[in-house]
Every structure is written in C-alpha cells, then in structure tokens.
Amino acid sequence: MIPAMTPQTEQLEQTNREERRAAAEALLPELEDAGVTAVALPWVDTSGITRVKTVPLAKLPSAAAWGVGMSPVFDGFLLDDSIVAGRFAGSAVGDLRLHPDLSRLVVLAGQPGWAWAPVDRFTQAGQPHVQCSRSLLRRQVAALAEAGFTVKAAFEVEWVVARPDGLPDDPDAFVPALSGPAYGMTRLAEVSDYARDLMDALAEQGVVVDQFHPEYAGGQLEVSVGALDPVGAADTALLVRNTITAVSAQHGLRVSFSPKVTADGVGNGGHVHLSLWRDDENLMSGGDGAFGLTADGEAFTAGLLQHLPGLLAVGAPSVASYLRLVPSHWAGAYAAWGLENREAALRFVTGPDGNRQSSANVEVKSFDLAANPYLLMAGCLAVGLAGVRAGSRLPDPVGVDPASLSDEGRREAGIRALPATLAEAVQAFESDEVLAEAFGEELAATVVDVRNGEIALFEGTSPEAVCRAVRWKH
Incomplete structure (x- = not known):
C-alpha cells in the first residue's frame, strides 16, 4: 500500500518538481x-x-x-x-x-x-x-553504500550485423553481412567504415570504449566499455545498444542482440564485469586470498557464485538463453570460477602486473542481452552483498573446462551444472531468499509470471523456431 502524502511531503515534492523543471529549462x-x-x-x-x-x-x-x-x-x-x-x-x-x-x-x-x-x-x-527496475537498482546501490562499499561495473555488448532483406523467400532470415573469419582482420576491413562511425558516435555521447573487435559467430561484433557506477553501467548498456542499432540503420544493416540468432550458432552474450571497492581500494586485489582477493572481495564473488542459479532468471531470461548456455561454448554453463577461465561461469580477471589494483574484477559469463540490465545488476549487487555479510568463501578455482571432467570429477570438485532450461532457473529464483527479499513480493512475482509466460509461449517449439521468434526482438 502506498502511504498518503502528508503536507510536509507534498511541499517537498512541490519543491523537487520546481527544481526539476528549472533544471530542464536550463538545458533547453x-x-x-x-x-x-x-x-x-x-x-x-x-x-x-x-x-x-x-x-x-x-x-x-x-x-x-x-x-x-x-x-x-x-x-x-x-x-x-x-x-x-x-x-x-x-x-x-x-x-x-x-x-x-x-x-x-x-x-x-x-x-x-x-x-x-x-x-x-x-x-x-x-x-x-514498486516494479521500477531502475529504482530497485538505486536501492541496492544505497544498501551497498550503507555497508561501506561501492561497485564498479560494465556490460560487454555482443551483436550480429545482417543484410536487411534476409532471403528472397524469407525476409526475416539471418544472412550475415560479414564473411571474414572470427576475430579476423578481414572482417574488420569489411566493417571498417561502420565501426569508425559507431565509435565516433559513442565517443560523442561520452561513452568510453575500451575495446572493439570482430567476434566468433557469423557477422558478430563486440564492444567493451569503461566501468561505471552500477546505475551508470546499466544506462550505458542501453545507450550503447541504441547507438549500435541507429548507426547500423544508417549503414543499411540489421542488428540482433538475441542470445541465440540461429540454432547452430554460438549466440550473443552479455557478460557483466564487477569489482567491489571500499573508498579508493579495489577489494578484488591486494589481499591474501587466491589471486590477490581480499576477504570481502572473495565473499562478494562467492555470493555471486552461490546465487547464480537464481540470478539466471533475470540474467538469462529467455527460452532462447538456454540454447546459448551450453557447455564448451565459452558461455559459462557450470557454477565454477577460475583465473582467466572462459568456460567457468565466473572468470576472475587480475589484469596485468602493475595495474591490478585498478583493473582486477570478476566477469560473469552466463548472462546475455535479453536481460533487463537494471534487474540483473540489482540482483548481482544483492547477492554479492549477502555474500559479504555472511563472510562467504569460494571453493577451489577451476583451471580446466568443467565439461572435460567426468561427472565424478565434477562432483569431487564441487562443480554444479547451472540450470539448463528457463523453467529450472525460475525454480531456483523462487527458492532464493536473498533475491526474493531484494526484489520484493510484487516484482519477484512478476519476474516469475513473465518467465512462465514465455515458457508457455514456446511450449513444444523447436530450437529453430525459438531462434526465429526471438531473433529481431533484442
């Protein structure tokens, strides 16, 4: 129930309203x-x-x-x-x-x-x-601040560029607009003018681009941007995608951020990078733990790992997400962590010697760009903080592809498979008390209802048909 406004709060709202109007008028x-x-x-x-x-x-x-x-x-x-x-x-x-x-x-x-x-x-x-995801994220940032912490975060954005007219008999078919090899200079040459215009547009908008490169899948590209506060990171993820779509249209290209563009492709990820800070100290570096983790940095990372199954309901929120989240595809299909291990769900990144205090972070590889970035970031902060409060510890790091181990080997190492379907992720979300408390009754219920709605929408649908249905939605 929303409380009635008192005369004092009405006056405060009037003052804020006048300040907001004046600020907008000053921008005109x-x-x-x-x-x-x-x-x-x-x-x-x-x-x-x-x-x-x-x-x-x-x-x-x-x-x-x-x-x-x-x-x-x-x-x-x-x-x-x-x-x-x-x-x-x-x-x-x-x-x-x-x-x-x-x-x-x-x-x-x-x-x-x-x-x-x-x-x-x-x-x-x-x-x-109560269901505003941006407001939810603000509250989680405030909870971290009250506990004495801040987080720096960034989203990686992967997408594919396609010919806008598809095939003669199927205009919605995916026909890659690039033919060069993965990560190849040939592909960069094909996309040179487009990439230049995109990076110029991002720079003009104040977005700091760390890297741009051709990716693995047909027609796939990736841009990585500088770390920001969590709300700023989510805002920037939205802005980057909007800019990619707009510049692509100017170049006569169609784009997809879908987690699975074709059933036989590797899909688009939406990896999230996070580092926990106290004042000016990066708590992912300079400690006595594995790879330099401090006790709080380890606990934050352990919270992410422990609650990752439930987090997938917001970080891999589509039926199509689980066509991407499969072993040995660099998608992070196992709840494990490791130093620079791109098959672990959590890849720990130290950065180069001499720069670790600035650059050390954890990358969550299991997420994709079907996610609402505000919901996802709020969930990450909530479970990370829960890990810090509980003094959680990480298991031993994993230095191999978990899929290369036998079932017995994974059991001995304490490595769990992450949910293989959206239904399994929803079940994990519903049983996660930390996420339930952070999201609140109404928003948590809506996440479940919408996810179950998508599950019903694609009931009995082939992977090929799922990919086609979501291809141009994200």
Missing part, C-alpha cells in the same frame, strides 16, 4: 543549439525489451516536473507483445509517471535531432513504482 538553449527536436524516454520491461515514449523538446520541462504518463501494463509484456495476466502486473487499469533523469541526458549522435534520457517510474502519488 544548449539542446536547441545541438539541433534537438525531441527527447526519447526509455525504460526496460521485465522481458528485457526497451520501451519508449518521447516528448518534443519544448515539453521537456513539463516532463521533468510532472512526468509522462504510461500504463503499468508493460510490466506484464512478453517479448512478442502479448500480455501476461500476472499476480501484480498485466492489468489495463492504472497509470504511472515517467520521470527523465536529466543527469543522464545525452544528445544522440546516431539519431540527428534526438536526445535521450532514461527514466524512473513513479506512481501518480509521487512514490517509486
């Missing part, structure tokens, strides 16, 4: 000079689809002050735009207000005339919407 001259006509206001639904409303530039102060109306029904949307009648979502009744975060407003280099500002969703009474 600069945005006008940049040629901005309208502002996109995106958020991400439970299925990982980015939804949007827009306002003309002149209406930005009003949007900042009062928000923009939007139905809460999208919390119950599936990826095919059908709606789940969930326990707390999917109703046609009610309205929310989308409030743009002006501190994250960006002029879009790949879409002339447009600016972009992610939103927080509020009720009409001015309270954070």
Whole structure:
C-alpha cells in the first residue's frame, strides 16, 4: 500500500518538481543549439525489451516536473507483445509517471535531432513504482553504500550485423553481412567504415570504449566499455545498444542482440564485469586470498557464485538463453570460477602486473542481452552483498573446462551444472531468499509470471523456431 502524502511531503515534492523543471529549462538553449527536436524516454520491461515514449523538446520541462504518463501494463509484456495476466502486473487499469533523469541526458549522435534520457517510474502519488527496475537498482546501490562499499561495473555488448532483406523467400532470415573469419582482420576491413562511425558516435555521447573487435559467430561484433557506477553501467548498456542499432540503420544493416540468432550458432552474450571497492581500494586485489582477493572481495564473488542459479532468471531470461548456455561454448554453463577461465561461469580477471589494483574484477559469463540490465545488476549487487555479510568463501578455482571432467570429477570438485532450461532457473529464483527479499513480493512475482509466460509461449517449439521468434526482438 502506498502511504498518503502528508503536507510536509507534498511541499517537498512541490519543491523537487520546481527544481526539476528549472533544471530542464536550463538545458533547453544548449539542446536547441545541438539541433534537438525531441527527447526519447526509455525504460526496460521485465522481458528485457526497451520501451519508449518521447516528448518534443519544448515539453521537456513539463516532463521533468510532472512526468509522462504510461500504463503499468508493460510490466506484464512478453517479448512478442502479448500480455501476461500476472499476480501484480498485466492489468489495463492504472497509470504511472515517467520521470527523465536529466543527469543522464545525452544528445544522440546516431539519431540527428534526438536526445535521450532514461527514466524512473513513479506512481501518480509521487512514490517509486514498486516494479521500477531502475529504482530497485538505486536501492541496492544505497544498501551497498550503507555497508561501506561501492561497485564498479560494465556490460560487454555482443551483436550480429545482417543484410536487411534476409532471403528472397524469407525476409526475416539471418544472412550475415560479414564473411571474414572470427576475430579476423578481414572482417574488420569489411566493417571498417561502420565501426569508425559507431565509435565516433559513442565517443560523442561520452561513452568510453575500451575495446572493439570482430567476434566468433557469423557477422558478430563486440564492444567493451569503461566501468561505471552500477546505475551508470546499466544506462550505458542501453545507450550503447541504441547507438549500435541507429548507426547500423544508417549503414543499411540489421542488428540482433538475441542470445541465440540461429540454432547452430554460438549466440550473443552479455557478460557483466564487477569489482567491489571500499573508498579508493579495489577489494578484488591486494589481499591474501587466491589471486590477490581480499576477504570481502572473495565473499562478494562467492555470493555471486552461490546465487547464480537464481540470478539466471533475470540474467538469462529467455527460452532462447538456454540454447546459448551450453557447455564448451565459452558461455559459462557450470557454477565454477577460475583465473582467466572462459568456460567457468565466473572468470576472475587480475589484469596485468602493475595495474591490478585498478583493473582486477570478476566477469560473469552466463548472462546475455535479453536481460533487463537494471534487474540483473540489482540482483548481482544483492547477492554479492549477502555474500559479504555472511563472510562467504569460494571453493577451489577451476583451471580446466568443467565439461572435460567426468561427472565424478565434477562432483569431487564441487562443480554444479547451472540450470539448463528457463523453467529450472525460475525454480531456483523462487527458492532464493536473498533475491526474493531484494526484489520484493510484487516484482519477484512478476519476474516469475513473465518467465512462465514465455515458457508457455514456446511450449513444444523447436530450437529453430525459438531462434526465429526471438531473433529481431533484442
């Protein structure tokens, strides 16, 4: 139940509203000079689809002050735009207000005339919407701060570029727009102008690109960006994908971020990098634990590993995700960790000698880009903090592909297979008390209802048909 506003809170809200309006009005001259006509206001639904409303530039102060109306029904949307009648979502009744975060407003280099500002969703009474994933992430960041910690985070983004017209008899078929070999200079030459324009657009938008390269699958590319605060990392993941889509369209290309574009392909990952900090000290380095982990850094990592099965319900949230999450495909199909082990679910990265205090981090390889990045990051922070509070310890690191071991060998090493289906991940999520408490009753129930809705949607569907159905959704 949302508490009624007292006269004091009403006055505070009025003051905040006037401050937000003034801040937006102060931005108008600069945005006008940049040629901005309208502002996109995106958020991400439970299925990982980015939804949007827009306002003309002149209406930005009003949007900042009062928000923009939007139905809460999208919390119950599936990826095919059908709606789940969930326990707390999917109703046609009610309205929310989308409030743009002006501190994250960006002029879009790949879409002339447009600016972009992610939103927080509020009720009409001015309270954070209980199912707003961005607000959830803010709360988890605050919980970490209260415990004396911060986290630096980044998402890797993999995608494929395709010919826009598919095949003559199948316009939605995937036909790679690149023919060069994996990681090959030939492929880079094919994509040279496109990659240049993409990196120029990202730089113009203030996104720090660490690396860009051709990837393994047909037509596949990857970009890695600099680490930020968790909310900033999730915002940037959205912005990077939007920019990739826009620049690709300018070059006559179609893109897919789907976890499995074709049934026989390796799929697109959405790996997450995390490091735990206290003040200016990176707790993933400089300690007495394995590979330099401090006790808190180890406990944070152990929390991730322990709760990874349940986390997959938000980090690998599609039926298609489990066509990608298979052994010996560098997807991290086993709950194990190891130094630079790309087959372990958690790859520990020390960085080079002399730079470890800055660069040491843990990479979670099991996630993909069907995920809502705010939900996923919030879950990671919650279980990591739970590990710190419990003083959790990691098992022995694994230095081989876990699939190369016998069943008995994996049992002796304490290596578990991660959920092999979305249904198994949902079951793990439902039994995870840490995630249930962090997400709250309504949001946790909606995650389960939407995931079960997708499971029912693809009941009895072949892998090929699943890939086709999700190919152009993410």
